Amino acid sequence: MGSYGVIVKMQLYSGVIFLRSKMVNMTNEFDTLLASRALTLKFVENFTPKQLNRIPEGFKNNLI
Template structure:
């Protein structure tokens, strides 16, 4: 699992570095042909990791229900995300990989409520959840690349 946690931390660093290039307006812009924006993807990545790894293991999430309900699967941007919330999301994206690894090493995750994903696989334990989460984050990074391309066409 060491490698999976290393990948998660690196993925988050790449995500945060990539998103630094955008203004608050650009983070919130939903380009034509898209359902979401960059900040939604950032929040969604944070929320999904918490739901996959904590909630499905019966462990309290380390973010609020308000944030979860704002960025969970099936949602879309309803309002502009203010700078303070962007800062909060960035901070939690930085912190949660290490917290997850620490909680994993401390044996916080026991039973896991098996789930089927829209990706077509089943997650049966925390180890599989961490691996799938890394795949999920990589997929969303691809969406961010597409959003960047769409944003640069509109500027």
């Protein structure tokens, strides 16, 4: 049994806002989220905490 959710899209036509919603199977979305998080973790586990916390010149934040 999969997980289901509602996707709501808002569109503007001639100054009027239309809302459209539909039920979607969320299993694929969760699988995609888990895969992207696994790839991110694989990428960052090669760095030390010092490297991850470094703020590069010209930026205001770090990787974590």
